[in-house]
Amino acid sequence: MLTVAGLYKDFALHDGRAVKALDGVGFTIERGKFYTLLGPSGCGKTTTLRSIAGLEHPDRGLIEIDGAPVFDSERHILVPSNRRRIGMVFQSYAIWPHMDVYENVAFPLRVASERRGEAEIAKRVRRALATVHLDGFERRPATRLSGGQQQRLALARALVVEPQLLLLDEPLSNLDAKLRESMRLELRRIQTELGITTVYVTHDQTEALAMSDRVAVMQNGRIVQQGDPQSIYRRPETCFVAEFIGSTNLIAGRVAGAADRYGEGQVTIPGGVLRCAVPRDIAPGASVLVSIRPEDIVLRLGGEAGAPDGRNRIAGRVTECIFLGSSVDHVVAIPEAEIRVWSHPVAAIAKGTEVVVEVDPARCIVLPRDDHAGAAAPSQEVTP
Amino acid sequence: MAGRGGVAAMLPPVTPRAWSGAGRGRNQLLPVVLAALLFVLTVVPVITIVVASFRPDGLPLSHGWTVAHYLKVWSAGHSYWLLINTLVFAAGSTVFGIALAGALAWLIERTDLPGADLFRAGILMPMATPPLLLAIGWVLLMSPQIGFIPALLKPLFGEGIKAFSIYNLAGMSFVQGLAYVPTSFLILAPAMRNMDPSFEEAAQMSGAGPGATLRRVSLPFLVPPLLSVATLLMIVGMLTFDVPAVIGQRGNVMVMSSEIFNLMNPANGLPAYGQIAALNSSLFVLLAIGLFVYYRATQESERFATISGKGYRATRFRLGRWRGVAAGFVAFYFALAVVLPFLALLWTACVPYFAGFQWQLIDKLTLKAFGALLAEPRILDGALNSAAIALTAAVLTTLLALFVAWTIVRSRVRWVRLLDVMAMIPISVPFLMMGVALVFIFFGLRAIPIYGTIWIIALGHLIVFLPLAARMMQAGVLQIHRELEEAAAVAGASLLQNMRRVVVPLLKPTIVALLIWLVVHSLREFSVAIMLVSRDNEVLSTILYSLWDQGQAGRAAAIAVLLMLILGALVATLSWLTRRGRAG
Numbered sequence: 001m002l003t004v005a006g007l008y009k010d011f012a013l014h015d016g017r018a019v020k021a022l023d024g025v026g027f028t029i030e031r032g033k034f035y036t037l038l039g040p041s042g043c044g045k046t047t048t049l050r051s052i053a054g055l056e057h058p059d060r061g062l063i064e065i066d067g068a069p070v071f072d073s074e075r076h077i078l079v080p081s082n083r084r085r086i087g088m089v090f091q092s093y094a095i096w097p098h099m100d101v102y103e104n105v106a107f108p109l110r111v112a113s114e115r116r117g118e119a120e121i122a123k124r125v126r127r128a129l130a131t132v133h134l135d136g137f138e139r140r141p142a143t144r145l146s147g148g149q150q151q152r153l154a155l156a157r158a159l160v161v162e163p164q165l166l167l168l169d170e171p172l173s174n175l176d177a178k179l180r181e182s183m184r185l186e187l188r189r190i191q192t193e194l195g196i197t198t199v200y201v202t203h204d205q206t207e208a209l210a211m212s213d214r215v216a217v218m219q220n221g222r223i224v225q226q227g228d229p230q231s232i233y234r235r236p237e238t239c240f241v242a243e244f245i246g247s248t249n250l251i252a253g254r255v256a257g258a259a260d261r262y263g264e265g266q267v268t269i270p271g272g273v274l275r276c277a278v279p280r281d282i283a284p285g286a287s288v289l290v291s292i293r294p295e296d297i298v299l300r301l302g303g304e305a306g307a308p309d310g311r312n313r314i315a316g317r318v319t320e321c322i323f324l325g326s327s328v329d330h331v332v333a334i335p336e337a338e339i340r341v342w343s344h345p346v347a348a349i350a351k352g353t354e355v356v357v358e359v360d361p362a363r364c365i366v367l368p369r370d371d372h373a374g375a376a377a378p379s380q381e382v383t384p
Numbered sequence: 385m386a387g388r389g390g391v392a393a394m395l396p397p398v399t400p401r402a403w404s405g406a407g408r409g410r411n412q413l414l415p416v417v418l419a420a421l422l423f424v425l426t427v428v429p430v431i432t433i434v435v436a437s438f439r440p441d442g443l444p445l446s447h448g449w450t451v452a453h454y455l456k457v458w459s460a461g462h463s464y465w466l467l468i469n470t471l472v473f474a475a476g477s478t479v480f481g482i483a484l485a486g487a488l489a490w491l492i493e494r495t496d497l498p499g500a501d502l503f504r505a506g507i508l509m510p511m512a513t514p515p516l517l518l519a520i521g522w523v524l525l526m527s528p529q530i531g532f533i534p535a536l537l538k539p540l541f542g543e544g545i546k547a548f549s550i551y552n553l554a555g556m557s558f559v560q561g562l563a564y565v566p567t568s569f570l571i572l573a574p575a576m577r578n579m580d581p582s583f584e585e586a587a588q589m590s591g592a593g594p595g596a597t598l599r600r601v602s603l604p605f606l607v608p609p610l611l612s613v614a615t616l617l618m619i620v621g622m623l624t625f626d627v628p629a630v631i632g633q634r635g636n637v638m639v640m641s642s643e644i645f646n647l648m649n650p651a652n653g654l655p656a657y658g659q660i661a662a663l664n665s666s667l668f669v670l671l672a673i674g675l676f677v678y679y680r681a682t683q684e685s686e687r688f689a690t691i692s693g694k695g696y697r698a699t700r701f702r703l704g705r706w707r708g709v710a711a712g713f714v715a716f717y718f719a720l721a722v723v724l725p726f727l728a729l730l731w732t733a734c735v736p737y738f739a740g741f742q743w744q745l746i747d748k749l750t751l752k753a754f755g756a757l758l759a760e761p762r763i764l765d766g767a768l769n770s771a772a773i774a775l776t777a778a779v780l781t782t783l784l785a786l787f788v789a790w791t792i793v794r795s796r797v798r799w800v801r802l803l804d805v806m807a808m809i810p811i812s813v814p815f816l817m818m819g820v821a822l823v824f825i826f827f828g829l830r831a832i833p834i835y836g837t838i839w840i841i842a843l844g845h846l847i848v849f850l851p852l853a854a855r856m857m858q859a860g861v862l863q864i865h866r867e868l869e870e871a872a873a874v875a876g877a878s879l880l881q882n883m884r885r886v887v888v889p890l891l892k893p894t895i896v897a898l899l900i901w902l903v904v905h906s907l908r909e910f911s912v913a914i915m916l917v918s919r920d921n922e923v924l925s926t927i928l929y930s931l932w933d934q935g936q937a938g939r940a941a942a943i944a945v946l947l948m949l950i951l952g953a954l955v956a957t958l959s960w961l962t963r964r965g966r967a968g
Contacts, residue, residue, distance in 0.1 A: 090867040096886060111872070
């Protein structure tokens with residue numbers, strides 16, 4: 001349905017240097033899927049979306065909607081925004097303040113090249129407003145809508161021409177937390193009902209995981225990993241992805257030997273040896289980071305002996321125990337590191353207690369070490 | 385890992401330069417057309433004058449080169465006297481105008497002045513008394529023979545009052561300075577209003593008294609806007625002709641503008657075009673220096689603006705027992721700038737014969753003069769010409785400013801700043817000089833036969849008012865969130881549909897205010913028109929001046945009163961719209 005390939009774009013800075021806003025972005029979306037571009041600000045996700053909309057012009061690359069190129073630097077094709085037949089919801093909603101609700105939604109029909117009668121326009125506007133539950137608000141001035149209503153109006157306006165592609169640019173970022181949660185479900189419901197191919201841009205990993213069929217994580221103008229929400233969360237391929245999606249503990253270590261035929265190998269860390277999932281392209285002896293999610297760890301009191309079931313066990317001591325209501329956040333000191341552990345409140349362990357940290361080898365993800373600097377502080381790549 | 389796989393790998397690299405050249409032609413069309421138009425409107429006139437000054441016969445399209453005109457102009461001691469007079473007049477009126485406007489702005493914006501809201505609402509009203517009418521009004525008020533004020537004060541001071549004359553540089557600076565107050569106020573008042581009070585509070589917490597706070601913290605913030613107003617007014621003052629025509633000519637105080645006017649209208653023979661061009665070009669060098677200072681000053685003020693921001697509720701200085709005096713001072717300004725000149729003109733229009741102010745004439749006042757005006761074809765034609773010019777200039781200037789401003793703000797083309805620079809050029813060209821330039825261009829250029837018609841005056845007004853119109857429009861476009869236009873584009877609107885259905889409706893308040901402002905300023909404009917009028921394209925302001933010059937004070941005053949009433953109504957509308965817009 002949508003193909004984006006090899007998009008490059010440099011932005012010139014005031015001092016003449018160039019920033020790579022897009023550095024070879026490419027992906028394909030199947031019809032009817034909900035695809036999310038996720039990343040911190042400045043990672044190129046909005047530039048990618050605006051390039052699909054035709055609001056930015058990449059330096060080179062290819063964008064095809066439904067098999068037809070709308071941008072192709074090689075063949076010098078550049079279809080202007082108004083002829084791409086796309087629906088888009090902007091971060092600011094971009095509701096026109098000089099029109100009422102009805103006229104805002106009718107606008108795309110009125111400026112369309114094919115002429116429609118007033119009755120046809122009214123029918124379609126009513127249908128679009130009903131889809132977003134704004135029926136009855138037709139003659140309300142657009143300026144007298146709440147944030148959530150403006151959001152629905154922007155969506156109705158994007159859907160009224162029944163576009164083949166819907167682009168959403170951080171549409172929930174201006175809503176308060178409660179409303180954001182309900183609009184998340186609402187958006188996903190409408191998308192599934194209409195079966196419309198959707199590209200969604202956000203910096204909120206919860207939104208991305210909750211709504212998407214596929215998630216692409218972006219960093220410094222590149223897509224660093226894409227997949228379904230589960231695999232992105234469970235099997236991050238870089239430290240940046242592991243840290244950006246959810247919380248994680250990163251423990252420095254060294255690969256002790258080659259992985260066995262199940263992909264399991266050993267990593268030496270200051271507190272002992274961890275059995276981990278080791279990717280094939282990481283050689284024995286390599287300096288690595290082991291990512292372990294705080295919710296994947298079980299704490300046992302120091303005296304309890306675990307069964308010899310192949311699980312990793314490291315001795316440590318609880319240095320903080322913070323009650324958060326639905327969970328308890330422990331900080332545990334292990335040799336040369338501190339790790340965070342989330343437990344159910346009934347399993348809270350007091351500060352100062354000697355414990356054993358227990359974790360399934362399949363939950364210990366070995367990551368290459370080299371890009372860790374970029375993960376801590378996502379920064380723009382700068383070329384002279 | 386996604387990235388360089390698939391189709392991307394098959395694409396050969398394309399150099400960005402080759403790409404940006406092709407396929408984007410449509411995006412460049414509007415900027416290129418506008419650049420060409422602005423070049424013709426603002427750069428060509430300046431070039432024309434400079435070229436003409438080096439031509440032996442002083443006409444730009446003739447042949448040969450010479451510096452004889454410069455030698456002739458600057459070998460005469462007379463020219464240096466003119467220059468000194470001009471500088472004294474420009475500097476004097478600027479200093480007086482800014483001091484007065486600064487005091488008013490401070491009292492209205494930063495003190496607990498009684499009636500501040502009323503005064504602020506009325507501050508635009510003096511726009512209805514253009515310098516020409518103000519000058520005539522003040523001659524009627526102050527003339528030693530016929531003046532109202534000498535007549536009223538004679539019983540108190542005796543004949544000695546006649547020694548107090550306005551036919552000198554001080555009198556001219558006083559009247560011109562009064563005319564500068566509205567413009568200066570409009571620039572200084574926001575600067576005072578938007579000053580972040582925390583800077584002043586911090587100074588007070590550090591132990592500075594009110595005086596030290598004003599001197600060391602508040603005034604430094606006002607330096608950039610003060611400098612930019614001063615430069616703007618100096619440029620206007622160098623070649624304004626209204627006050628020098630009415631007060632200077634009669635008092636035999638000559639400045640550059642009156643010299644150029646006299647050279648353009650010799651008693652016999654052809655005007656000395658070469659000398660006129662040489663004088664103008666020489667002045668332009670001075671102005672270029674002034675403009676450089678102006679740009680530096682406005683850049684500074686932008687830097688300060690980013691620090692101060694807006695929306696602060698500035699602390700107000702308590703006037704205490706001086707409140708009454710301060711209110712009296714502000715009211716006195718309105719009397720000097722509007723009420724007294726208007727009353728003098730009204731009186732002169734209504735007395736049956738012109739004899740200055742005498743109590744015994746009160747019974748004989750009549751409105752007959754106004755009726756007589758309507759019966760005169762010359763005046764009716766003049767009024768129609770003025771209206772046609774004002775409407776044409778206002779509509780075309782607004783349209784041009786809209787496209788220029790929108791392109792400057794929205795276009796991705798790199799050289800778009802050039803449009804801004806070209807649109808600002810007329811700021812550095814005094815009105816009179818622009819009039820002269822158009823004479824030079826269209827006197828010879830018979831292919832475009834607008835010389836001697838009202839259209840050349842409309843064109844002149846379009847050029848001289850373009851800088852301000854473009855700036856106002858840019859401020860308006862900047863307030864439109866870019867996504868409002870992008871949403872229209874994605875929704876399927878073409879550029880023109882976007883303009884018509886989104887940009888223009890959202891800019892409506894700016895457009896209406898700008899249209900009224902332009903109509904007001906075109907109706908009252910004198911310095912451009914006086915250079916371009918001939919028999920068939922007289923406008924109200926030039927007819928008024930020629931009647932006045934011929935000693936027909938009563939008829940001139942009647943026109944002046946009508947003009948003031950029309951301008952007053954327009955300014956009141958403008959003022960009401962601006963305040964309603966700010967409230968809403």
